[in-house]
Amino acid sequence: MGSLTVLLQLTLLVSFAILIFQANGQGLKVGFYPYKWPNLEPVIKDVIYKVISEDRTLAPPLQRMHFHDCFIRGCEGSFLLESPTKQAEKDAFPNLTLRGFQILDKVKLAVEKACSGDVSSADIMGPFWEVETGRKDGKVSILNEALTGLIPPSANISTLKKGFADRGLNMKDLVVLSGSHTIGISHCSSFSNRLYNFTGKNDADPTLDSEYAAKLKQKCKPGDQNSIVEMDPGSFKTFDVSYFTLVAKRRGLFESDAALLNDGETKAYLKFQALNKGPTFFKDFGESMVKMGRIGVITGEGGEIRKVCTKVN
Ligand code: HEM
Structure with a gap:
């Protein structure tokens, strides 16, 4: 299902x-x-x-x-x-x-x-x-x-906003498209710095909920690069707003997810999605995805129709 x-x-x-x-x-x-x-x-x-x-x-x-x-x-x-x-x-x-x-x-x-x-x-x-x-x-x-x-998963809010703004995307696009992390998986290597030695003192990222950090540590032992975890535990196959609810509870997997709480505008939009439980999420996501799909497109002579996706003709 x-x-x-x-x-x-x-x-x-x-x-x-x-x-x-x-x-x-x-x-x-x-x-x-x-x-x-x-x-x-x-x-x-x-x-x-x-x-x-x-x-x-x-x-x-x-x-x-x-x-x-x-x-x-x-x-x-x-x-x-x-x-x-x-x-x-x-x-x-x-x-x-x-x-x-x-x-x-x-x-x-x-x-x-x-x-x-x-x-x-x-x-x-x-x-x-x-x-x-x-x-x-x-x-x-x-x-x-x-x-x-x-943009790396360790990005802070200014890097995220700049990365999106440079491509014509705004803070709403940033938050709603990050909502894509409601599905899929991540390798431990993408976030394990948050679990071990975050500031060089064998510590975890203090912005990460400690119960969630403990669960992640069971799946990702120190140095484990290859194991995978569900990004939205319990609902990682369902495209829904649970990502926003989790991030609001400090259970976002990446620093880039957590960082959305560090700016008034992104935090307000995130909480709106979390509390509103979804009626505008699909519409907003669709709009932002279409907007992202317009970045730097080639429609004229500068491009080609590749015969094989991995090689230029
Ligand atoms: C905002 C900045 C973003 C950062 C820093 C970021 C970073 C990441 C990282 C590190 C992973 C896990 C990779 C792995 O270890 O396997 C991941 C997975 C994923 N990301 Fe993002 N991401 C961002 C935005 C987005 C956007 C805009 C989308 C789509 C619109 C997206 C869709 C996904 C999906 C669907 C997965 C799961 C992939 C899978 O199951 O194989 N991400 N992202």
Whole structure:
């Protein structure tokens, strides 16, 4: 039930977004392909439903991929490119924990079969929220840009706000998109500094709820890089507002989650989502996801439609 719930909820969210964004001035459009390729959306959805019903943990990584793609060089699929010398975005430390590439391979294969040469890799990343399509694929992918440009989980509130503002996103986008951490998993390595030796005195992060810290310590022993935990314990397969409730109780997993309480505006919006228990979350999330999906898109000559997502043509 879990991941299918996620899918249904994301589908709902797209419907909201379709109502809100009919088209925009960048050449991205809702319904860019359907006129020529009416079967495209069902083809993509079929593949994704099939993959996710076989492995229900694979819904969240698509959202994370879209975020990592859009924040570096814009939403143009550059994080998918592979480099023989391991110098592409994909090889940068924050991208090493991305997973679910096999879904995109399967989608690309099906899309090429259905509408050969016409649909970019940047566009196939998420039909459930990515209702505006028409992006071209970029041709450049640089490890160092991802290393320095992706926001680390240790980020404080000023780094978070600046990182989002630099890409045209505001504090509401920051909080609501962080709500994506209501689903999915994290490796211990992404937050274990908060459990052990936070300030060099064998201490835990004092802003982390101590009961939650004790539970995390049972799962992540000192030095453990590889074990994984649910980011939203008990509800990590359900796309809901429990992330906001947890962060408000000082149970956000990353410093970047906890940091949302350190600014009047972000804290107020977070508490609004937590207390209101959701009526605006899907709509707000859909709007912010569409906004994020417009960052640095290429719609003209500067891009291409890759034949294979991992290589420039
Ligand atoms: C605000 C700054 C953000 C930071 C610092 C951050 C950081 C992280 C980290 C460290 C992980 C765990 C990686 C691992 O150890 O496996 C993670 C997971 C995840 N993030 Fe974020 N994230 C941020 C924003 C976002 C946004 C904007 C989205 C999507 C809109 C997103 C979606 C996800 C998802 C779905 C997962 C779970 C992935 C999985 O299950 O494999 N994150 N994030």
